[in-house]
Amino acid sequence: MKQQSYRRAFLGLHLVAGFIIFATMTFTLWEISAAINQREPLTVADAQLSTWLHSHTLPWLTSATFVITSLGSSVIASCIAVLFGLYLIRRRRLYWLAAFLSSVYGGMLLNRILKYAFQRPRPHFDDPLLSLTSYSFPSGHTMTATVLYGVLAAYFFTTTPDWRRRMAIVFVAGFLILLVGFSRIYLGAHYLTDVLGAMAEGVAWLALCLTVVYSLWRR
DSSP, rough: OOHHHHHHHHEEEEEEEEHHHHHHHHHHHHHHHHHHHOOHHHHHHHHHHHHHHHHHHHHHHHHHHHHHEEEHHHHHHHHHHHHHHHHHHHHTTTHHHHHHHHHHHHHHHHHHHHHHOOOOOOOOOOOOSSSOSSSSOHHHHHHHHHHHHHHHHHHHTTOOOHHHHHHHHHHHHHHHHHHHHHHHHTTTOOOOOHHHHHHHHHHHHHHHHHHHHHHHHHH
């Protein structure tokens, strides 16, 4: 009886923490979108950063950035999702399979919906490194990287007892997400606020998926 009450209390804390993160990140995304719509000073800094990076490109860095940005592409994410999904099926981790697939593919779908909802034009340059016709806010590559490497980090974090390895897992996942975000700005595909909004969107969606799936599984 006492053990059951502890489990209920832990489940309750898990729910509260998950929804607090979801609400906070959703509010952050809303605030960024409001700043863009109202053309606040943040959008000026956006344009200045994009212009500065575009005027200071280097051939070797551009080549490296094209490789880095592919880590957030839907093709790479789908390949990783299939391989890791098969691994989870083999290990019979059905909860994690549901959380993983809903986080990655649900996040991709959500990003498309938000792009059409906000319809922000992409940065424009006379000599672009990358030409795209879709909308800019929030960044799809950054969103995909956030949910993909975020849910992978969550899985390996919970299955790794050593705290040093746990810290390394969090660091690597965060570093990959930041790299992909930077690559989108460097290549002229997005503004800084597109990347920040995508990170907020990704963390919010990831928290929601992990919380809901875990709660249903525990019940």
